[in-house]
Amino acid sequence: MRVGIVCPYSLDVPGGVQNHVRDLAEVLLEAGHDVSVLAPADDDTPVPAYVVPAGRAVPVPYNGSIARLAFGPLSAKRVRRWIRDGRFDVLHIHEPATPSLSLLALWAATGPIVATFHTAMERSRVMSAASSILLPALEKISARIAVSEPARATLVHHLGGEPVVIPNGLFVDRFSRARPREEWRTGEGTLCFLGRLKDPRKGLAVLLRAFPMIRRKRPGVRLLVAGPGDPEEAREMLPPDCRSAVTFLGAIDDETKAEMFASSDLYVAPHTGGESFGIVLVEAMAAGAPVLASDLEAFRLVVEKGRIGRLFAVGDAAELARAALELLDDPGERARLREAAQLVVRRYDWSRVASEILAVYEMVAQGAAQVTEAVAADARPRKAQLDGETSARQVWR
Numbered sequence: 001m002r003v004g005i006v007c008p009y010s011l012d013v014p015g016g017v018q019n020h021v022r023d024l025a026e027v028l029l030e031a032g033h034d035v036s037v038l039a040p041a042d043d044d045t046p047v048p049a050y051v052v053p054a055g056r057a058v059p060v061p062y063n064g065s066i067a068r069l070a071f072g073p074l075s076a077k078r079v080r081r082w083i084r085d086g087r088f089d090v091l092h093i094h095e096p097a098t099p100s101l102s103l104l105a106l107w108a109a110t111g112p113i114v115a116t117f118h119t120a121m122e123r124s125r126v127m128s129a130a131s132s133i134l135l136p137a138l139e140k141i142s143a144r145i146a147v148s149e150p151a152r153a154t155l156v157h158h159l160g161g162e163p164v165v166i167p168n169g170l171f172v173d174r175f176s177r178a179r180p181r182e183e184w185r186t187g188e189g190t191l192c193f194l195g196r197l198k199d200p201r202k203g204l205a206v207l208l209r210a211f212p213m214i215r216r217k218r219p220g221v222r223l224l225v226a227g228p229g230d231p232e233e234a235r236e237m238l239p240p241d242c243r244s245a246v247t248f249l250g251a252i253d254d255e256t257k258a259e260m261f262a263s264s265d266l267y268v269a270p271h272t273g274g275e276s277f278g279i280v281l282v283e284a285m286a287a288g289a290p291v292l293a294s295d296l297e298a299f300r301l302v303v304e305k306g307r308i309g310r311l312f313a314v315g316d317a318a319e320l321a322r323a324a325l326e327l328l329d330d331p332g333e334r335a336r337l338r339e340a341a342q343l344v345v346r347r348y349d350w351s352r353v354a355s356e357i358l359a360v361y362e363m364v365a366q367g368a369a370q371v372t373e374a375v376a377a378d379a380r381p382r383k384a385q386l387d388g389e390t391s392a393r394q395v396w397r
Contacts, residue, residue, distance in 0.1 A: 008102040069101075097117075175283055191266050
């Protein structure tokens with residue numbers, strides 16, 4: 001099957017959508033499909049062989065963060081050429097309402113289109129206002145996928161439709177095989193955090209407020225912080241006597257990320273909002289780190305309302321500290337959470353997720369073929385009639 005995948009965000013910046021697109025493309029290629037990914041990038045930006053650059057990415061405030069998007073005449077031209085030359089059996093557009101390559105591709109595309117929606121938000125005036133403008137383009141979509149129930153609710157509320165829920169995928173074995181680094185371990189417990197340091201939605205400030213409370217009870221505890229941003233600015237948020245207990249790792253690759261989770265007694269996700277799924281929770285659980293997360297709807301669903309992970313009130317540093325101390329004091333409960341999570345994370349493995357996405361591809365491709373055949377069948381009697389009329393006219397003449 002020839003599959004074209006459109007990513008609205010630059011692949012050189014980590015993110016859930018970018019990781020999903022990259023991993024899905026690699027799984028499909030390994031299965032023998034012909035895959036091309038269109039993404040924002042300059043022509044001289046190093047990208048995988050299956051990626052086609054579609055113009056310079058420009059940082060734009062979007063959905064409470066900074067997204068690197070591509071939009072304009074050059075990008076539009078490249079989108080049209082890519083679709084024309086690709087002759088795809090299925091075009092898979094991620095976040096089709098995003099003012100980037102995804103929206104350009106939706107405007108330009110014909111044929112079977114699958115769209116995946118990742119965003120979750122209670123209400124968006126911008127999306128509601130744009131829905132009437134987007135509606136004609138959205139009606140071209142053959143099948144809609146939402147990565148979670150919150151993303152599905154957002155889509156239905158703002159844009160309508162009946163999407164199927166297929167979660168983000170994960171190479172579970174890559175995380176489950178990770179081994180801890182002894183230099184990150186400590187007898188009184190290791191916590192870890194992953195996210196953009198300056199993004200308030202990732203909640204690092206909440207964790208840094210809680211950490212001194214944890215350290216008063218457990219002086220030897222340490223915290224690993226991974227993600228892009230200025231570590232010195234974040235370190236200033238800590239009392240001086242706590243700063244040496246926090247290690248800033250910067251932006252890390254997937255192998256290091258898995259080792260960080262495997263080295264930790266708790267993965268803390270203090271996010272304050274804007275999460276549609278929570279793949280990072282699944283990554284942590286796959287690597288063996290019990291999860292302590294904000295009580296966001298998306299996180300609540302991943303940890304099954306607290307059955308395979310602990311929740312605390314969003315933004316409540318004191319409750320975060322209390323829950324962390326309870327778990328650090330109870331190795332039996334951490335082991336129970338770890339064991340329960342190991343069984344659940346398999347449902348997110350790419351072997352399962354990709355097969356569900358392929359089933360959607362096959363459905364829309366088959367539907368398009370049936371429509372084409374029906375049109376051709378309807379046209380044949382009419383063509384015969386016209387041929388007969390032409391012959392009759394020739395005889396009359």
